[in-house]
Amino acid sequence: EAGVAQSPRYKIIEKRQSVAFWCNPISGHATLYWYQQILGQGPKLLIQFQNNGVVDDSQLPKDRFSAERLKGVDSTLKIQPAKLEDSAVYLCASSLGGTGAQPQHFGDGTRLSIL
């Protein structure tokens, strides 16, 4: 079974520029999550999708971050404009149905550096 795919693996941009990350979840997984992991900390949820609907985006900085999951499969996360504090690893995870009985599986993330 193929895992969660993310691209790009690394991205370096200057502050105030825009950037987008892509995620392809495990086939058949209805629930998709984006997490942000700042160096030295554990991942923190940004947004959760169930199929193509948003379940939880309470921690997403909506003035600069946006995410979509068209057709309930792939997802993109965008930052515009980027700030220095956005330097982090952005992790995508997916699970079969989003219940506590179904584990989330993570990709290896996109490491974003802001200059």
Place this chain on the structure above:
Amino acid sequence: DAKTTQPTSMDCAEGRAANLPCNHSTISGNEYVYWYRQIHSQGPQYIIHGLKNNETNEMASLIITEDRKSSTLILPHATLRDTAVYYCIVIKSSGDKLTFGTGTRLAVRP
């Protein structure tokens, strides 16, 4: 979700069992115990989860105390590749975000 407490760091010898404890004294009856690990430069890797009963899979065993207030992750024969940060997380059965604490940094020594 219930809060978890783990030791900051542990070490064990290669080939020996690694026993990683986790305290979750405020856990509710409908909350699962999950274990993930994160190896440097990789995303978190799911290891195992349980509700009330002990669980075993190809990676590890999970022992949950009868009162469910604590649990132990057992890696039966640790290898150098098991060196990682291990996270114990409690999550509602209805589903929720994973709340990662600081975890336990396990070092497996040759």
